[in-house]
Amino acid sequence: MAESCCHPIAAHKKLRIADTDVSSLMLDRALDAIEKKVGTIDRDHDIPYLAGYSIDGKRIFIDRHLPPVFEHKGKSFGVDRYLLLHEEVEKTLIDQLGLHYQHAHQIATRAEEAAIRADGISWRAYNAFMMKYVKTMGDERLTKLPPDLDLKPYRDEHDYDLMRRMKGAIETLATKAKRAPLAKALDKELAGLAARKEAAKAAAKSQRKSRGQ
DSSP: OOTTOSOTTOOOOOOSSOTTSOOHHHHHHHHHHHHHHOOEEEOSSOOTTSEEEBTTSSEEEEOTTSOSEEEETTEEEESHHHHHHHHHHHHHHHHHHOOOHHHHHHHHHHHHHHHHHHTTOOHHHHHHHHHTTOOOTTOTTTTOOOTTBOOHHHHHTTOHHHHHHHHHHHHTSOHHHHTSHHHHHHHHHHHHHHHHHHHHHHHHHHHHHHHHO
């Protein structure tokens, strides 16, 4: 929990305003409730886009190179609770409402921003801090991937270069990693991409033939 949170002991007193009004304290309690519900926070892996979730939603992944604390104006803030909020909101919207990653991500980012601002943190400063640790497709640190990472964010972004990089990282590992759900999902996505490219080539060839006739 962030050291400067509104209620580090989480005593549940009646708010001076209605529970339905905008309240930093109530938002802080909501984050506490999410922290209690989540299964496991995993900080042992390399995670493209900095954070993610397992296929079954029982684990939230945070990149192992991201510092656990963000320093802002002389205060220390634990970052895991903000990323946890983002990933839980995003995963729930995708799984329960069937939203595309991009739509769920936007809503989750707004929730994360609200939590950041409620703790008196500059969103611009926080975002700049996070962006320094985002791993890209060519990043050599992308070598230790969780076996059950959900691919939907990368699939919906059509980030096939990144998925190829992930597949390459898995292929250098032991046989067990190659049989993991992530490896199978990557094979399926990249095979589907190859099939679509071949179909597009065949369609283009057919059209050229038709024009020639």
